[in-house]
Amino acid sequence: MAVRDKTIISTGYNGAPRGLPHCLDIGCARKGMKSGTHPELCRATHAEQNVVANAARMGVSLFGATIYIKDVPCVLCAKILINSGISQVIVKGCEYPGYKDSIMMFSKACIEVKRLIPTGGLILIDIKLFGR
Numbered sequence: 569m570a571v572r573d574k575t576i577i578s579t580g581y582n583g584a585p586r587g588l589p590h591c592l593d594i595g596c597a598r599k600g601m602k603s604g605t606h607p608e609l610c611r612a613t614h615a616e617q618n619v620v621a622n623a624a625r626m627g628v629s630l631f632g633a634t635i636y637i638k639d640v641p642c643v644l645c646a647k648i649l650i651n652s653g654i655s656q657v658i659v660k661g662c663e664y665p666g667y668k669d670s671i672m673m674f675s676k677a678c679i680e681v682k683r684l685i686p687t688g689g690l691i692l693i694d695i696k697l698f699g700r
């Protein structure tokens with residue numbers, strides 16, 4: 569979900585391109601493979617990429633927007649989000665494989681990644697914490 573000025577300006581979810589059958593309906597070619605591996609085999613697009621695509625479809629700029637995501641995005645999504653012009657990423661968790669690489673990429677692009685904490689509030693996820 570992309571937000572600017574307390575307003576939702578775009579949303580996206582993991583799914584097949586418009587008009588194509590979803591993996592849940594006809595099965596996924598990645599079935600049985602480890603999470604985060606061989607994304608090219610799956611017909612679904614990641615929610616983060618769909619946020620950007622849906623914004624483009626409607627002519628909405630994501631420049632300066634904050635993105636809310638369940639987990640730190642994969643590296644592919646991180647690259648696309650960086651180039652969309654977003655300024656901040658807020659996540660619930662850090663469970664996606666390769667999330668450290670994504671955080672490092674955001675860090676180098678001067679985009680803050682913050683984590684929602686269950687008790688309320690946000691903490692900055694600092695790449696320095698990972699010793700890289």
Ligand SMILES: [Zn+2]
Pocket residue numbers: 591595596597598609610611612
């Ligand atoms: Zn799939």
Ligand SMILES: [Zn+2]
Pocket residue numbers: 614616641642643644645646
């Ligand atoms: Zn992704």
